[in-house]
Amino acid sequence: MIRSEAKRRHDYRKEARLRDLVQAEPGRAQGYSRLAAWLARTGRPGQALDVLRRGLAVADRPADLDHLMGLMLCSAGTWESGVRHLERAVAREPARFAFVRDLALARAAAGRTAASVETLRDAVRLAGPQGRRLVWLLRLAERAVRESGGRPARRPPPPSREEAAVEQIVAREPEVAGALIPRKGAPGTLRREVLRAARRALAGLLAERPAHADLYFSLGLVAEELGEVDRAIDAAEKAIALNPTYVEACLLAVRMYRKSGRAERAEDRCRAAADLRPDWADVHVSLGRILHEQGRPDEAAVAYRRALDLGADSDEARRGVEAVASAARPEGGGA
Secondary structure, eight states, rough: HHHHHHHHTTTTHHHHHHHHHHHHTTOOHHHHHHHHHHHHHOOOOHHHHHHHOOOOHHHHHHHHHHHHHHHHHHTTTTHHHHEEEEHHHHHHHOOOOHHHHHHHHHHHTOOOOOHHHHHHHHHHHHHGGGHHHHHHHHHHHHHHHHTTTTOOOOOOOOOHHHHHHHHHHHOOOOHHHHHOOOOOOOOOOOEEEHHHHHHHHHHHHHHHOOOHHHHHHHHHHHHHHOOOOHHHHHHHHHHHHHHHTTTHHHHHHHHHHHTTTOHHHHHHHHHHHHHHOOOOOHHHHHHHHHHHHTTHHHHHHHHHHHHHHHTOOOOHHHHHHHHHHHSSSSSOOOO
């Protein structure tokens, strides 16, 4: 028995084959899942978690990886992170009985009894006749909720077909999120539910790929359209931290800082954008607007004129110069 266990723990040839499988097909989740499971069984959970994290960052269909990651984290007592990964697995494949069952049990073990009841009901439905084995657990959970004076959490309404389609499309092609935002002056606006669906997809992608500046920028644009100023600022700043030359993210931060009344931060980000793209007229128009709002007309005029030099058709820059000049004239003075 001991010799067999030692052989299993040190079967380096099998481990090498599993690692070769990952190298050969880096976009497939199955290789990462098999290697992580092997490492966990041989007493190396830290290495197993590292393999799962790598897989979650690059694999095409990572539901199994989220499921295994959730189980491992929960078994280590890291309940909140474990439950989050199990929730992602269920969100990706809501018809997988094992995923739903394990999420229900994890929620119950984490003390989230009401949420566990709702998930157990889903598991019972998915299991069909075999779900009778879970009914007794469901009844116990329901009784626990009643005795605590609470009620099972109300389930949000299921997404519409349009929302589900948008979420799936953005999850596959995240750049579509930016295309959903109406351009300035364009008629009509998207329903908030559709924008929230795009936001959910982007948040899910960022959970797997937290080092992608473009994803944060897209999330910031969606948050801006939803009027979520703080969320948009946070997303823009994370995009800039990952890519300090990201001018579009700087301008997003400028808009959001102005909206939140943080003029100094708006000016800092706008000057950074002007340093990066001195030939962009819009950047200088934004800087002129910020300076004018702060009561610094001379500096604002310089910025507006710079914008006019770069783009003679900039109506906003021309109006800015006129507004600064008008404010500087004494009352009753001539041209």
